[in-house]
Amino acid sequence: MSESVAQDQIQSYFARWQRLEDEKANIGEDLKELFKEAKGQGFDAKVLRKVFRDKIADHAELAEFEALYELYSTALGTPLARARDARDPANENFGTVPITGTVS
Amino acid sequence: MSESVAQDQIQSYFARWQRLEDEKANIGEDLKELFKEAKGQGFDAKVLRKVFRDKIADHAELAEFEALYELYSTALGTPLARARDARDPANENFGTVPITGTVS
């Protein structure tokens, strides 16, 4: 190809790239704003993001991860595993999560 | 400072840096080897790494994360939350996750 063609091409690619990067940056700002708003209403942004990601993830895979996590962490004696099991099966009001006393 | 001093300094910093980077690379290899071995014995490396990280993390923080995670995912209707509740005999929505006693 001739040099002038390459120059046109590179400038065309750059224009496309810049537009896409601008849009990406705008979306990044919108996402930041979303979590800022949620935080302003009392949500924990980090947990919320993880819940959102897991919501659209492969749930069979997540359940498998979770099952192995419990198995390994119990074998290793991780307090978190015990914290999860501390949930009283009789408790049906989930708004009050009973993480009581057993985490050390 | 004179230029020759700067040259000695920069070469001395480089020698220190290179030694540290070599050590870091060796440790990286050892960690890779560790998880490869574990995988060879039937462990899931990704889950194992997360369990190890959580074991040395701040457990109060993890329990707080976990509690909020359950709260939000229940509000959002994430199946994973229900998967966890499958241990509750009253919950019949999700079946039973087979957390049996052996690895692999």
Add this chain to the structure above:
Amino acid sequence: MSESVAQDQIQSYFARWQRLEDEKANIGEDLKELFKEAKGQGFDAKVLRKVFRDKIADHAELAEFEALYELYSTALGTPLARARDARDPANENFGTVPITGTVS
């Protein structure tokens, strides 16, 4: 806030988040496609991306980085510094880097 309000809020945040993540994923695909096309026409995608990033970066900062880079790499005896100096006809150490006029 009541629990049902929180549930509405979290589902509203999730809907917004999902839409934004979808748009972000589409842009990511468009960027991948752009560099794939450029590669198909003989461009090196990695170099192209760096040139594009530098084009919109702070040029005074880049020039400062470049000047210090040359200074340090010369002090350390990095061949690359000599490669750059190959354009200087007096420098015969490194041969001539073939920057000829056409791409590909």
Add this chain to the structure above:
Amino acid sequence: MSESVAQDQIQSYFARWQRLEDEKANIGEDLKELFKEAKGQGFDAKVLRKVFRDKIADHAELAEFEALYELYSTALGTPLARARDARDPANENFGTVPITGTVS
């Protein structure tokens, strides 16, 4: 394998992992300290790190990257390409890099 064997294994892997992660963290601290010292002596840590990395990188690859970078950035009209070419070939004192006036 029996559960108790898995428990021993997981605890053994964890002990190895923890030791390696501790060493890695120490090296990370040493590297941080190195660049902090260099900064204290007037070096720009970011540039220094890049010079060190390039020193141990594949130099033929770097020279190829550099050649294409110049070609593309010239085609795109990036000021940095002009800044590099602004170097007066008659100037032989490299300690004073002449990045003068042409960056806009």
